[in-house]
Amino acid sequence: MCPNETSMKGVKCPNEACNKGTICPIESRGLEYYLTASGLIVNLIQATCFVILRPLSKNFYRRINRFVAEFLWLELVWIVDWWAGxxxxxxxxxxxxxxxxxxxxxxxxxxxxxxxxxxxxxxxxxxxxxxxxxxxxxxxxxxxxxxxxxxxxxxxxxxxxxxxxxxxxxxxxxxxxxxxxxxxxxxxxxxxxxxxxxxxxxxxxxxxxxxxxxxxxxxxxxxxxxxxxxxxxxxxxxxxxxxxxxxxxxxxxxxxxxxxxxxxxxxxxxxxxxxxxxxxxxxxxxxxxxxxxxxxxxxRPIKSLLGVAFTVFSLAIVTALMQIMIMFTQSERSNPAKVSPSKPKRKKNCCSAAHASAHAASNAATKALNQTTCGRQTHLPRHH
Structure with missing residues (x-):
């Protein structure tokens, strides 16, 4: 049953896909995410067991792998048994x-x-x-x-x-x-x-x-x-x-x-x-x-429901761990390293700056005049 359908008689799901007899987008997307996530979890468990257990005992690894794989396959069995009937x-x-x-x-x-x-x-x-x-x-x-x-x-x-x-x-x-x-x-x-x-x-x-x-x-x-x-x-x-x-x-x-x-x-x-x-x-x-x-x-055995319950439990654990990691990362970002404040620079007085500029210009002009008259004899009129 599409989750968008209500209990009122004659009221249909607002999704046109549901009313046309095709897959409800909400159900399809949720089931797809669920199967993908559970598959990744099982593959991670199998890879870990292969690295750790198989070198120690091949038969023990096979028994564990069979048990883990069965929980994944039980999800598909559940689709046939309980979802589609x-x-x-x-x-x-x-x-x-x-x-x-x-x-x-x-x-x-x-x-x-x-x-x-x-x-x-x-x-x-x-x-x-x-x-x-x-x-x-x-x-x-x-x-x-x-x-x-x-x-x-x-x-x-x-x-x-x-x-x-x-x-x-x-x-x-x-x-x-x-x-x-x-x-x-x-x-x-x-x-x-x-x-x-x-x-x-x-x-x-x-x-x-x-x-x-x-x-x-x-x-x-x-x-x-x-x-x-x-x-x-x-x-x-x-x-x-x-x-x-x-x-x-x-x-x-x-x-x-x-x-x-x-x-x-x-x-x-x-x-x-x-x-x-x-x-x-x-x-x-x-x-x-x-x-x-x-x-x-x-x-329709109850065992096919156990596989789904196991996967939901595993997904809950993974989700909780991811949430803890996200919170830890956000905590690190919200507490940046403390930096000692530098002393503020003093503002220069506008008038002093203007005066200094004028003084520098005067000195430059005087120097230029001295260079022009340097080495040239100046004759002044003699007063009798």
Whole structure:
């Protein structure tokens, strides 16, 4: 609700933007400042912990960093849960639901909207591993580092002390009808199965992840995101506009030990999964739900409010410290160093000055006359 709106029936916010259904400038600006300030605070804490704690114990630093990062991510979870009121329903087997958040997992998903990553964060938060969730999104998967650097980075996760999720959007970009039309033309010309609800995959990142993580990651979560017909597609803009929505998420667990060894076979496995995902989305369009499992409503936990409370408390401390520094600076400026007063100069008398000037002029004239007559004989008349 815009803060400018009153409780009187029929009275609207004076901001035209609010009445047109766009973001209220006051709400948007306040939320922007809040998220920016809280992000700076968390980054400062993380940098301090990296310098002080990581040289002493990498695992202890990871635990602290996970805790701090989770408080920052909880702010975005709060926007979905409490600000916009988005409802997320999960369709999966009971055993899979029980294991979520209790094991390392590689997550692959379709990219239906621009908040799919945020939906994943909410599920991770409900599963208890939000602070240790990573995601490779959009076109970044095309610019992966060389094999040795990638292997080193993935192997760093081997001794991670807490369950983590690494999410890959293997389509490489968000689904749109224009992109689907282009993909369908390409698939028809090359002999690939023509997709209806997904795009052509970029499997390089997935192959590398499976190759380097199969020894310590037990499962791959195949995630399918869909929007019911009765609900508008959620976007970041609609979130900030506080427009509610419903998101359906289907999760299927695959054991990593059952994966093929060859890279090309792993790529084909991924393509087959997305062919099945295409069929699953067709069924969702027909039934308006994933009919193979009962939905699990994730609800709105109080924990997402704790992150906001923590950040507000941190902002209050920072604001108080800044106020103290400002007052100290002003105090220094208001008390300048004392300087001993100099003796006042006496005023010269105007008449004395004029007299002195006249006297000087007379002396100069006399001197000039003497110089003129000097050495010249003067004859005076003789008186008889």
């Amino acid at each position: 988005v409802k997320i329903q999960v369709f999966t087997e009971p055993e899979t639901f029980r294991l979520m958040g209790k094991e390392h997992a590689l997550v692959i998903s379709n990219h239906k909207s621009d908040i799919d990553w945020l939906v994943g964060w909410i599920i991770a938060q409900r599963s208890g591993c939000l602070g240790s969730t990573l995601a490779v999104m959009k076109k970044s998967s095309k610019f992966l580092p060389d094999e040795s650097t990638l292997k080193s980075g993935l192997q760093e996760l081997r001794d991670f002390p807490l369950p983590f999720w690494l999410a890959l959007f293997v389509e490489g970009t968000r689904f749109t009808q224009a992109k689907l039309s282009a993909v369908q033309e390409y698939a028809a010309s090359t002999g690939f199965p023509v997709p209806r609800n997904v795009l052509i995959l970029r499997t390089k990142g997935f192959i590398s992840a499976v190759s380097h993580m199969r020894s310590f990651v037990p499962a791959v979560y195949d995630v399918t995101v869909a929007i019911p017909k009765s609900s508008p597609s959620p976007t970041m803009l609609r979130l900030f506009q506080r427009q509610p929505s419903v998101v359906h998420v289907h999760v299927k667990r695959h054991l990593m030990k059952e994966f093929p060894e060859a890279d090309e076979d792993v790529a084909q496995w991924c393509r087959d999964i997305f062919v099945a995902k295409d069929d699953l989305l067709d069924k969702h369009i027909a039934d308006d739900k994933f009919s193979d499992h009962e939905p699990r409503d994730l609800g």
